[in-house]
Amino acid sequence: MKQKYLVLVLLGLVMVSGATSFGSYQATERLVEDDMSQALASALAEQQNDVISADTIRVFNSHLQLEQLRGHAVLAVDTRQKGFRCEARCSAATIFLMSDQRPASILWMLTLLWAGFCLYSHRRQVPLLAGMYQYGGLNYAESEGRFYDAEGRQIKLTPMQQQLMEMFFRSSSHSLTKTEICDALWPKKPDASETLYTLIRRVKPIIEAHSNLRIEVDRGKAYELRIR
Numbered sequence: 661m662k663q664k665y666l667v668l669v670l671l672g673l674v675m676v677s678g679a680t681s682f683g684s685y686q687a688t689e690r691l692v693e694d695d696m697s698q699a700l701a702s703a704l705a706e707q708q709n710d711v712i713s714a715d716t717i718r719v720f721n722s723h724l725q726l727e728q729l730r731g732h733a734v735l736a737v738d739t740r741q742k743g744f745r746c747e748a749r750c751s752a753a754t755i756f757l758m759s760d761q762r763p764a765s766i767l768w769m770l771t772l773l774w775a776g777f778c779l780y781s782h783r784r785q786v787p788l789l790a791g792m793y794q795y796g797g798l799n800y801a802e803s804e805g806r807f808y809d810a811e812g813r814q815i816k817l818t819p820m821q822q823q824l825m826e827m828f829f830r831s832s833s834h835s836l837t838k839t840e841i842c843d844a845l846w847p848k849k850p851d852a853s854e855t856l857y858t859l860i861r862r863v864k865p866i867i868e869a870h871s872n873l874r875i876e877v878d879r880g881k882a883y884e885l886r887i888r
Contacts, residue, residue: 666774666777666778666781667778669774670771670774670775670778673767673770673771673774674771676767677764677767677768677770677771680763680764680767681761681764681768684759684760684761684763684764685755685756685759687759688755688756688758688759688760689755689759691726692726692729692733692750692754692755692758695724695725695726695729696724696729696733696748696749696750697748698723698725699720699721699723699724699725699733699748700720700735700747700748702719702723703716703719703720703723704716706719707719716735717735720733720735720748721733726758728754728757728758729750729754729758732750732751732754733748733749733750733754734748734749734750735747735748735749736748736749781811793829795829795834795873795885795887796871796872796873796885796886796887796888797809797810797870797871797872797873798810798815798867798870798871798873800825800826800829805822805826807822807825809870809871810871813870815866815870817863817866820845820859821859821862821863821866823844823845824841824845824859824860824863825863825867827840827841827844828883828885829885833884834884834885834886835882835883835884835885836882836883836884837881837882837883838853838856838880838881838882838883841856841883842856845859853880860875860877860883863875867885868888872887872888873885873886873887873888874886874888
């Protein structure tokens with residue numbers, strides 16, 4: 661798989677994991693707010709006044725339906741508006757710990773594993789060193805006389821296929837005439853047309869399977885290695 665697709669999948673996993681975690685937090689936050697509101701209303705109604713005391717806090721906690729909230733929710737007085745207004749509050753950390761983060765945790769684990777795979781895949785790519793030529797996702801190490809794909813895997817070629825691909829890579833235009841190929845590969849053969857056609861037919865699927873290249877034919881007179 662190409663590196664850009666690996667990164668796109670990674671970004672998708674990050675977004676899905678984050679959205680799942682945030683969605684669970686929001687759902688729990690709504691439950692907490694509803695529970696604190698009903699507990700506060702019940703406590704004030706039972707106390708029959710708006711003065712906060714130790715008894716108010718005790719009664720408030722007794723009316724909380726979510727057990728995890730007891731001892732973590734607090735009562736405060738809002739003085740920003742005219743008069744006093746009692747409010748129940750809870751920290752974001754408490755809400756997060758109460759939320760079901762198991763699905764998000766699984767997704768984050770998959771994200772980390774995928775990130776590790778992306779890093780491994782990136783490090784496996786063949787670096788462009790001296791004497792290394794790259795074209796269309798295909799790498800040719802001239803010092804070794806070997807071809808590699810973008811993932812760093814060696815491409816197995818027959819001697820004739822190897823010579824043909826070397827000729828394509830050494831050509832500045834990546835194109836060769838029929839005469840150039842036949843004279844180089846079969847100099848003593850009067851007519852190597854059929855042999856050339858067979859060679860091209862067999863090397864095509866190999867190149868297309870390991871790179872973004874294809875061999876195009878121009879009326880049987882010339883051949884070009886072109887990026888798809």
